[in-house]
Amino acid sequence: MADLQLSGVSKSYGTRKVLDSLDLTIKSGECFTLLGPSGSGKTVILRLIAGFETPDEGTVSIGGTVVADAKRALPPEERRIGVVFQDYAVWPHKTVFENIAYPLEIAKTSKEKISENVKKAIDQVGLKGLANRYPYQLSGGQQQRVALARALVTTPTVMLLDEPLTNLDANLREEMRFEIKELQRKTGTTIFYVTHDQEVALAISDRLAVMDESGRIRQTGTPDEVYEHPVDEFVHQFLGIPNYIPFEIRDGAAHISAGQDDATDLPITEAPPAAFRGSSGKAACRPMDIQMERGTEGAGMLPAKVLRLSLLGPIVDYLLEVGRIQLRAQMQTEEALARGMIIEEGCECGIRFTDLRWFDAKGEAVR
Amino acid sequence: MTFGKKFNTANLVLVFSILVLVIVVAVPVILIFITAFFENGKFNLAGVMKVLSDPDTYQALLNSVIIATGTTLLSTTIGTFFAWLVARTDLPFKKTMKALFLVPFMLPSFIGALAWKVLLSSRAGYINKLLMAMFGLENAPIDIMSLGGIIAIESMYLFPFVFLQVAGALERMDPTLEESARISGAGLGTITRRITLPLVMPSILAGALLVALYSLSHFGVPSILGTEKGIYNIPTKIYERIYASGGSFGAIRVGTILSMILVIAAALILKLQDVLLKKGQYQIIAGKSMRPMVLKLRGLKVPLLIISIIYICITVVLPTVTIFLVGGLKTYGLTFELKNMTWNNYLKIFQWKMTKDAIWNSIYLSLGAAFVTMLAGTMISYVIVKMKVRGKFLLQFLGVLPFSLPGTVIALGVILTWSGKFGVNLYNTPWIIFVAYIARYMAFSIKSNSASLSQVSDSLEEASRACGATHWQSLKNIVIPLIKPGMISAFFLIFLPALRELTTSVLLYGPTTRTIGVAIYALNEDGETVRAAALASIALIIIFVGETIIRKFLARLDQPRAKVQE
């Protein structure tokens, strides 16, 4: 299997510089996701690897060999990569079988081998019995699987997936997400997956990179690393509900910034990390890490008012007002019912922060 | 491993495409412009004004405007009325009625004019004779050979332009737009006035402008119903001048000056349509299919159905039957009794050289032109839609140019270009008609193929490249199969109009290169009404059979398996 590497890659469209000296390395055999908001340039990176775009500066390498630089580029058909497009790009005038067989036909494979490999691919993606159907006879999810099978049938060393799940409904998204991961594990293909959906990214990746709107990569790491230890505010809020708590340091402890005219003191029990410099910053607490009680007695409890309670199925979501800031807390419905935490809107309760993240005035994480 | 960019091939195709369009389209237009404004190498505006203020040509200009205005107003009214009837009421047999309202499209309007001349000319019109006998009148009550007559007949055959647009818009309109008005308290009248009509207006106007453009450029009806009485519009005036002077350059020059008026008018109309369509580019098309609000006609149901059927009979059945009957007369003017009828004329059509040649010429010229135009149009469209090269705006501009050029203008331009000026003289050969057809229909081919190509999303081609196929392989395996239905329908949509057209070939024909349209016209001019009618009948049969076969063929092609995904 091959690794992918972009070194010092820059790309502009007209006057807009989308990528600026970007470096990115994807290890052989890993499932790597590039996560970023729409328009951040992540699709451009995918197209550079595929060969549909060429870099203005820098090099693109596959398996250790340079396939593109500012002067020359290997055309897409010679790069031996499987690509799954966002709109599936399944050819309407060919059957499922013919779609999947196409790359093998182009490679002049023998008829028997084609038949064998295509049947295998069809089984692999769960489309048995549909070989002779046309795309218009298939559902969105099935078409997506045809696209997957077609990309896999030549057993490529690298697969590129461009937001392949956005057009599917929630249940199907979940299913396909698992299937892609399963396939990757079985075949050991290097996968480069591009998406704006952090749920997918966290669920399938061995490693992921978070990119911002200006095309800069903020952090790379395992899902656990990036979620648990985000390197700055952007990464933290991109991966989930941020719940920022602005604070000031007074007498060596952090206090929630309440504004000059508000006399209430809201101390944060957990102390900021020793390495914290500066007199103010933001703390952050994930919704499920905000512990809630009916009363405000107890160490570290702060008073809060429930502005809104929403039952979101298995999860109860609270919009809380703490001092002057608003935070979202969540707990599983079962727990809420068991502990009598279905609180009426407008009522008071007590909260405690656990597992805080700390960010300095510049927005960078401090540990 | 082959490194490299496909720089050279792409640019080569671009240059070739530009060359084609320049030769076929740009040069004729430029020459017209030059000939009109430059006399003896000097810019001569005075000469232009002289021609325009000549009472004779001035009158033709005025007539053109009157006819176009009248036709547009009448067609729009008729078209909108029937469209509303079909799309928004509970008129019975809607599907049949909709199909029937489109039949006038199939009838070449000059053949219709011929039939109406036979029926309602002041001298020998059959209906006039009937009315005079019935009511004891001295003079014929209706004279179809008048401005009013021209307007009426043109409207009869042009209203489908408006009908199609408006019916389509009404049917596709999102019903919740009207439902939300209803729940807001509005009754049907208010809804129609404040919601439906404004939203459909862009389609009405688009259809109306198309009618206006067509009418200004039209030769057939004004020539059959007007020339005898000295009523000319611009195309017939141009023809008259050139014909009368035996093709002298001076006459051609007058022709080019008048053409400029046509071109400017056409360009204005197209620009107006563009502006209106952009402004009214409302997303009114429905996603879910729900039935729109339908007016219950109740007591009016039967009368309106009858009116519609009568209209169809008058515009379609009556002229067709007339043509066939007249073609079977032994001599023109006789009554339609069995003893006066014969099959002879019809048989003669296939024996007489003039008509035999005309049929053959039309068939191979239109087939050939359609084929070439289809291919060229596809190539040029591909460059415009899919290739990322600089300079394709030039192609886009040149490609759309012929749209604003009426057939007469193209014919003149082609005469100027291919009569020896550049060492090639095609005049009086079938080739000059061939080239004119290509110029005439190129814009349509480009537009149609561009539409099919833009429905083939880039990712379909890219997916093929990612599967290991080269650019050419991807074109062959993916793009062409997907646009083939579009290409084929473009082919037929060029072949059929070319087969029956008159406006262009009437200025370009030589003694051996008559087309069907020209032959019918020439026979009528020579007073051979019966022969003209017989040939017209044969033409109608060919057209009808052709359209039906092609429609069935296209319907089979259009099956879901070939449906393109966006």
Place this chain on the structure above:
Amino acid sequence: MSQLKLVDVTKRFGDVIAVDKLNLDVEKGECFSFLGPSGCGKTTTLRMIAGFEDLDEGELSVDGKVISSSFKKYYLPPEQRDFGMVFQAFAVWPHLTVRDNVAFPLQIRRRPKQEIAERVKMALQSTGLTHREENYPGKLSGGEQQRIALARAIAINPKVMLLDEPLSNLDAKLREEMRFEIKDLQKKFGFTIIYVTHDQAEAMALSDRMLVMDHGVVQQVGKPLDIYNKPANKFVFSFIGLSNFIPVDISEGKATIKGAAGVASQAAPADAGLRTLMACRPSDIDFFERDGGADPHAVEATVARRTYLGDIIDYKLVAGESELRVQKPRREKGPLEGERCRIRFNRTLWYSAE
């Protein structure tokens, strides 16, 4: 006080019964949702309330006044029903400015100019569109267009607002935002809301009460929490929230899973049929330490798949012949993939497998 009352309302399309004897009482000021899969009859019911479809049987009344009745052969057309309505595809008129869109229902009612201007201003303010008055809808985003539709509906201060999947065409973040905006508008103006949706999270988040429908038949009516907690049948259980349906063997009140060691529940119903399913929510299953004592209620299972979803970790477990799904917050460090574990079912419901 009942504001909207449906009695035995039935609607047929050919042979298909789209809505089957629906009875409903909606209270004044309630936010009431119709929830169900597509084709279940919820939209048809709404359209009957609006008047775009007429009921085949039954009676429909608002504030005690009958607006459609098959018994009395009476039908009030939509334009006279005085409802506010918001459609899924916005149905905002593209050829009118935002202001003219909102003013339209008032103009139809021939309200004085001054009143129209005031109401329009108030409606636009309430939906945050004041600075967009002169714009045309085509230039506005999906969310803004939906707000125009809302403003237009509230301009006449209706007593009842009908919303037909109004947020389906918007993206996830916007959906969440606008959900609460709609609730806020209801608080401010006090109208009754009938809300149709196929999204159970949305229905539960918004409603005071809701009904769940399938194939034209009402499955359950009640408060969202009650429906979640005590689903009336298998359909409701699986439609609302995530669910596990596990085939079990029952003997003497003890339920066991085929092929899995351990007892799943000791409270199985005595009269359970041969093929019974034990239903349990993924968040209602707890993990035990591997050797944490022999808990009589624990079942042995293996983790087939562990998916990190950020705040939640999703487990696919295999217990004997059954597959089940467990979701736990990330701070509860559960077993890793491939590990054996023991699980306990906290709350279970029982359904027949038929």
